[in-house]
Amino acid sequence: MGPAFYIAGAVAVLSTLMVITRYNIMHALLYFIVSLLSVAVIFYVYGAPFMAALEVIVYAGAIMVLIIFFVMMLNLGPQTAGDEARWLTPRIWIGPSILCLVLLAELVYLILQPTGQAGDVITVDPKAVGMSLFGPYILAVELAGMLLMAGIVGAYHLGRQKKKILHRFLERTTE
């Protein structure tokens, strides 16, 4: 364990602090992606490399990109047309880039290390996770599938564009 965990943990806490203190959504999302990457390194240190890959792919790859697309889609007003050019100046990328380089150096060091995980960490290989997931927890997997189906249907139902405002009293109060 030792310094690898402390460096990744410090990067995680620092980037999360930067997330909750930014006023700009895009800056906060950049730092939040760094926070997710550092948590993935911590997963690797704790003997769960498959979960670290899932964290990077699903969280930082899918969910964050979804939120970034959503933010970009909402800010299409005429007064915010030039916001992207102002948000993403090269100065903004310095902080997350430095934190990402620290994480990359630490990950390369961990991979090049000949010995496995130190300390009292027990590595659980992905095969055991898969055997457990599709063995005793098959009902929970089906429930997760139904939850994702409900999420798809709910997002489609809620995200439809209506020409008329749904609630009459909101229509009255906004006039």
Place this chain on the structure above:
Amino acid sequence: MMNTTMEGLVLAGILFVLGLISMLIRRNIIFMLISVEIMLNAAGLAFIVAAARWGQPEGQVMFMFILAMAAAEVSVGLALILQIYHQLKTLDSDEASKMRG
């Protein structure tokens, strides 16, 4: 001197409290959604640490369920935010307090 498990749990607790603070002090709805993501991520970290402590795969199984739940929650939450933005023309959550009674 803390052992390995206690260090990971303390880090998960710190991240969870940071997400909770952000949830309490922020009034932008997208920031509140990101705060929920921070807290879910901290909970998943606690599960991974527990799996490494006992050497059992159940912690990682629970992390995969947390991942699926976070994906569904983000899609539905973003659709709700889109509706609120189209109706109120703002992302301030205090503006959405008109619906009472």
